[in-house]
Amino acid sequence: MDQELLEKLRKIERLYAGATSPGEKNAAADAMARITRRLQETVRTEPAIEYKFTLTDAWSKKLFIALLRRYSLRPYRYSRQRRTTVMVRVPRSFVDQTLWPEFLELSTVLKNYLDEMTDQVIRQGVHENDADEDVILGEYLE
Template sequence: MHDEERLKEKLRAIEALFAGATTEGEREAADRARQRISARLVEMQGEAQVEWQFSLNPWTYQLFVALARRYGLQPYRYRRQRHTTLVVRASERFMKGTFFPEYDAMSKTLHEHLTEVTKRVVSEVLNSDTSEPAVVDAEPRQLQAFKDAPERK
């Protein structure tokens, strides 16, 4: 759980940074900053609302939904869209000036953490050699399909 707590603290620090808190860990300052961002969002609601569509993986999907809801945005998808597709309506200024920078920083932190955990678990359980595979200097041949694979349901 130590790694998980570190990740949570990193995400909180990023949130505090983008919310405008001056000192990490100041809950009151972070709350006031979050309120300022929410007020900015309300102020921007008079601006043209643009529909933004995203294709996300399961981890960034969860992060995106949580961050969108934190700012009062309502993520949705249209019938027949993939489960990994999300749509939100918001002003361009809010998305580009507030949402995307915070989302990008949190997504990067989450990706780094998941990569680190994956390498560690694979190394400990399967094989300690986690180096990159060799690059072969030849033209690829036509690969045969793997026909005897077990059925997946």
Template sequence: MTESQLRERLRKIAALFEGAKTAGEREAAAAAMERVKKTLNTRPQEPPPVYTEPLVEMQFSLSDLWQRRMFSALCRRHGLIPFRYHRQRHTTLMVRVKQSFLDRILWPEYVQLRNALNEYLAAATDRIIREEVFNDSREAQERPD
């Protein structure tokens, strides 16, 4: 008997109890109601069904060493394990993660950290080149053919 069936039976017994004309009918209905209530209270409560989002295996191609290191460290900080399969390129990272976590937390956080790291590395590289190699560190000029 399911919990909903048990509750329905309890309602019917309550209706019988309210409609009883004699003391004997009321006592019988009260006893039946107590038995059903006792059964309802002694049944182990089943937890409500919980939706658990499945893990998806995501593949990332990060050609920059610093971006790979940043992404790997960020994954580990969140309890994820970055890996690559045998014979995959060293630029490939795999992660098993919930899609919603990836979309809402991991990827936006990575993009912000990546941008900050790129700004820092660009500024440091330009400064070191200007100070140690040559003052002009601009890109090469483009010439017509």
């Protein structure tokens, strides 16, 4: 896996863990432990509520489920819900302050990486000109 991508993902995690010292900024495991402790403290003082997340694609869903499991949260869906739906019981403040913002940043980094890799594969393996199609002015006739 690309080391640069992994480091970007770790930096995002450290940001949401509230890392302040140089030592903490270099320790992804410490960052995850801090977020997990914060979640456990929040669960003791704030009730977990059921959230429904509708994700746009398979990549986003996989990432979101992995993030939930990282924090020992149980993703699920009901039998008649779409495959892009993910349900979870979690305190609102954790969703608002940590889970959703972290997911959005991770998702952006992953999508940018996948776009770059897709473009590179197409240029090298299919055709070097990966520009968009031409736009022709005039009436469209089928």
